[in-house]
Amino acid sequence: MSATTPTPLTVSGMKASAAWGSKKARPIYIGFDGQGSVDLDMISLFPDHTWKHRANGLRPDLVQLLADMHPGFIRFPGGCIVEGRDLTNRYQWKNTVGPVERRKGIINRWNTEFAHRLTPDYFQSFGLGFFEYFQLAEDIGAEPLPILNCGMACQFNTSEVVAMPDIDAYVQDALDLIEFANGDPSTKWGGLRAAMGHPEPFHLKMMGVGNEQWGPQYIERYKVFQQAIKARYPGILLVNSTGPDPNGEKFDFLNDTLRRLHADILDEHYYRNPEWFLQNATRYDHYDRGGPMIFAGEYAAQSDKVVSVNNRNNWQCALAEAAFMTGLERNAGVVRMASYAPLFAHIDGWQWAPDLIWFDNIGSYGTPDYYVQKLFATNKGDATLALTRNGQPLAGQDGLYASAAIDTASHEIILKLVNTTAQAQSPTIRLAGIRKSNAPATALVLTAAEPGAVNSLDNPTAISPVAIKMLCRGKTITPTLGPYSFSVIRIKNQAIDL
Missing domain, CATH: 2.60.40.1180 (Golgi alpha-mannosidase II)
Incomplete structure (x- = not known):
């Protein structure tokens, strides 16, 4: 048997159990009778029971925990993963849409990042892509917040940057994503969205330009994105990096420069010990109310230290985050959004801790930090x-x-x-x-x-x-x-x- 054109193969007659799987699954072997050769490019097995029974969908118990928080937005596909160790391996949204079997996979950016848990065989098939992210946000009533590469690889790794004469392709990706999310089905990318089963727009309102980039090279590239996006889509709000730390030289440069450029939203990240969160509960009390809005884009109290394998989602960390969040709520006039990070972690497949929701192949649970986030999200009120x-x-x-x-x-x-x-x-x-x-x-x-x-x-x-x-x-x-x-x-x- 041979084939020159990739063709999806459906194995019928398989029934998923009531649970998602087994704690220690065994391999499934697929055999063929006869002579010839078979090229298998992508094999994907999904149970029938997914969230809202979406084809190629997500685990219902995990999405239910997320939906129960009533989040106002979902930031995707995450942070450093959009950058890649180098630009060749960066996250490109266009490779994650269309038929699943034709999406272009890459080595996951985290495959050799942490010496305590090397995973050189860690790949992304993009069965979960930008269409599924948008659909998930819509399903749970959250605003989508996609983050795109700005022409810079991770500055903790190669620090590779695209030359300014070649930045247009990256900017075009951003413009095309807005068309994919909001465009009429008669447009190229709006037509792809419609062909994937969603003719109505996703009503995208905001987009992140880069993740934790810093320095003059980021500003130089951000200006090009800002000019092009605002010229065609003036209503789209841009989320901009203030670097990986909440203070220091990198932060001060970006904070001052982006304010002079009249940026829409500044993305601040802080992974610190519980004492830092207690000491910074008044951080935003004196921020300029006439300046850019603030997005507390990534934060989590660290019980040991950043990137430590000993970090735990314990009550001390969650309580410190609750204290800090009272300051976020008190300053809702300047803090537009906030999100704990990271969101999910598999008990047998993690590199970073703490994380908000943990799971194995069968079950899942919310951490104390999860319940702090949920109480804030479901008891917001409409005025402070x-x-x-x-x-x-x-x-x-x-x-x-x-x-x-x-x-x-x-x-x-x-x-x-x-x-x-x-x-x-x-x-x-x-x-x-x-x-x-x-x-x-x-x-x-x-x-x-x-x-x-x-x-x-x-x-x-x-x-x-x-x-x-x-x-x-x-x-x-x-x-x-x-x-x-x-x-x-x-x-x-x-x-x-x-």
């Missing part, structure tokens, strides 16, 4: 309120951190209170806007007996929200905040003065 002590934001006094918002649709005040100390505290909070006394309130509380506690596949909800009823008497509420606790309190009232 001032919550102060002695005229200052409550951000570290007596180890307490707090923010407040109002949900006008449900007539509720939402308080987020973090106690980072080993002692219970009962602060009295005066609610100046409430008219009616004895308003009912509900608290969702996250806590653990000790800071090193974690969740696991065997005990996935060891640290998860517990609901408590309480009452707001008069115009005050005095909640008891347990040691090492994060509480979200919703106070119901039919009449609230703003």
